[in-house]
Amino acid sequence: MTIILVSAREMEGHMKKITKWFLQTAFMAVVVILTACVPANQLITQPASPHDVKGTYTLLLYGCHYPEEVKNLAILVAEESKYPVEIYDIDTSYKTKKDLSAEQALSEADSFLKCSVRRVWQTEVWRIPDGSGGTVGYEIRPLYFPLEFGSPDILLTSYSIKGDKVRAYIRLTPSAQKQIEASGGDKSDSSGK
DSSP states (O other): OOOOOOOHHHHHHHHHHHHHHHHHHHHHHHHHHHHHHSOOEEEOOEEOOGGGOOSEEEEEEEOOSSTTOOOOEEEEEETTOSSOEEESSOGGGEEEEEEEEHHHHHHHHHHHTTOSSSOEEEEEEEEEEOSSSSEEEEEEEEEEOHHHHSSSOOEEEEEEEETTEEEEEEEEOHHHHHHHHHTTOOOSOTTOO
16 A cells, blocks of 8 residues: 655645636636627738738737737727727727828837837738728737747737627737746736736
8 A cells, every 4th residue: 555645835736736727727618608609700810011001090009018028919900991999808908099101000010019028030910801801900910039939929819800890819829828937927818818
């Protein structure tokens, strides 16, 4: 007969992991159930060039609240778009600037995305379609040096039309989230909330 002794500290660590896993699983289940109840039209972003960005835009600047933050994104919403964009997070998580020319919006987005102490290698432009052949706007995302996270692109974004708005969901890739947590960084979940 073997007796296994486990210290209180080890038991506490295991309980914290189990509790965290349970809460994350419960949260995801609630999100899936609630999302399934609301009809939404998913929008699939497409690669674009800064030269495609023309006209006047409302600029949404998400993130950059502290030097280590890497969950940063800029969204340019075309003034002629049928749909305004709403970021699925608290209102204080992003800033809004209206009536910017394409050049101004791109320049401000590029500067904003370099706010982190993590090195941004370059930025990338993605078109956000409106589902009927038009364009809602553009997403400008940072690409980090591959040595920072193992992959330059660490954001997961999705867009859906809900009613008369486009809702943007922004979170980190699971591998980037784990790496940040392991280094003692941001402890928030990767759900965007």
